[in-house]
Amino acid sequence: MKNLRENKGITLIALIITIIVLLIIAGISISGGITGIEESNDNRAMTELEKVQHAITQRYSKFELTKDTSLIVGTKIDDLPTIPTPTGETKAPTWKVFQVTSGATVSTHPERKYYRLSKSDLENLGLTGNENGSSYIVNYYSGEIFDENKKQTSKGTVLYKTAIENEASELGDEYIKDGMLVWYDGINNTGSGHSSTTTTWKDLSGNGRDGKMKNVTIGSNYAQFNGTSSWTNLGEINEYTNEITMEAMIEIPQIKDNCSNIICNMEAGGLCLRLYYGKLEAYYYITGLGYIGGQSNKYLPLNSKNNVVSIYDGSAIKLYINGEKIEDMVYINANRNVISKSNFSGKNIKKTDINTVMALGTNPSGTYAADEFFNGKIYSAKIYNEALTDAEVKHNYIIDKAKYGIEE
Numbered sequence: 001m002k003n004l005r006e007n008k009g010i011t012l013i014a015l016i017i018t019i020i021v022l023l024i025i026a027g028i029s030i031s032g033g034i035t036g037i038e039e040s041n042d043n044r045a046m047t048e049l050e051k052v053q054h055a056i057t058q059r060y061s062k063f064e065l066t067k068d069t070s071l072i073v074g075t076k077i078d079d080l081p082t083i084p085t086p087t088g089e090t091k092a093p094t095w096k097v098f099q100v101t102s103g104a105t106v107s108t109h110p111e112r113k114y115y116r117l118s119k120s121d122l123e124n125l126g127l128t129g130n131e132n133g134s135s136y137i138v139n140y141y142s143g144e145i146f147d148e149n150k151k152q153t154s155k156g157t158v159l160y161k162t163a164i165e166n167e168a169s170e171l172g173d174e175y176i177k178d179g180m181l182v183w184y185d186g187i188n189n190t191g192s193g194h195s196s197t198t199t200t201w202k203d204l205s206g207n208g209r210d211g212k213m214k215n216v217t218i219g220s221n222y223a224q225f226n227g228t229s230s231w232t233n234l235g236e237i238n239e240y241t242n243e244i245t246m247e248a249m250i251e252i253p254q255i256k257d258n259c260s261n262i263i264c265n266m267e268a269g270g271l272c273l274r275l276y277y278g279k280l281e282a283y284y285y286i287t288g289l290g291y292i293g294g295q296s297n298k299y300l301p302l303n304s305k306n307n308v309v310s311i312y313d314g315s316a317i318k319l320y321i322n323g324e325k326i327e328d329m330v331y332i333n334a335n336r337n338v339i340s341k342s343n344f345s346g347k348n349i350k351k352t353d354i355n356t357v358m359a360l361g362t363n364p365s366g367t368y369a370a371d372e373f374f375n376g377k378i379y380s381a382k383i384y385n386e387a388l389t390d391a392e393v394k395h396n397y398i399i400d401k402a403k404y405g406i407e408e
Helices: 002-066 119-124 390-404
Strands: 115-117 136-139 144-147 180-185 211-214 223-226 231-235 244-251 259-264 271-276 279-286 290-299 306-312 317-321 330-333 358-360 375-384
Touching (some): 002 144, 115 119, 244 259, 244 271, 244 390, 259 375, 271 306, 279 306, 279 317, 290 317, 306 390
Antiparallel strands (some): 136 144, 223 375, 231 358, 244 306, 259 271, 290 330
């Protein structure tokens, strides 16, 4: 009896061990099966994503040759979803093509808009497989594609791809031309290429206001102003009334005491874009109000390229650095005292006096002109007799960013 009980005990233990082993094996098999299914689904999703991207880049190539807008299929979308952050990373991919969402500026580039592709759109692109089981957001110009249904693989890889790395604008690859009075470019400073010895900075706007450079050193893509005697005579510019935009790409090596004028004719005219102890500011002589300024509370970064813009739109002063409007700007009067924002509606800027020139790098009629020369590099400068919209400012900045290699 004792042996029988012992044998039964051993048999029961062996059975329990066998069951446990089988359960472990089954668990491994199930886990492996699930993992295999997930990997298969992930691979399929990535393959489908690449097929759709290939189809839209082929379609874009055809569009570039024919300009046939019927080739751009899909439903245009204005509110783009946020792309999720990949697992293990701290930053999510961002949409590459800046979209104009407000203002009067209208895009003439339908291929740069974003579209949602339906089943019929995918079929139009020649895709009739498993791709039809998902929803894709695409941009034909940038080759961007995002699977907005699946979003990510099981391992956290985002189902998003792009054919370009740099930011672009839906308005195209040229600066805003409407209302442009002057345009000076440090790369094409002669109108037919670059010269390191020229003393004339060609006006590329077509208005014939070539700048006469004095004591300016020419770099590979910029003009170097020495802070004591360098400036450029732009001639008389007086087409503006109640709207003006001044824009420049600059780089400064240090914070200079007092003023550092970038674009100016303030003393005998009515406007100036400059730095004051390293802070961006703009002054306008507003008829009936006197000199009114707007000043940033932030110092401009040193030894880096920055796109700076000032605008007077007939009712307010606006300042921008690298395409972003400065929201905490303060208003100041001629004595540099902070004042409340006044109602400038309908108020004009004082016209330039007779024989008064506009200048780069100094205030040509300033009482303290010797202290007001710009010290640094000017890569480009533009003046408009219109108030550019936020979107247009951003658009010009995007072009400058790629052209001059701005690092954010």
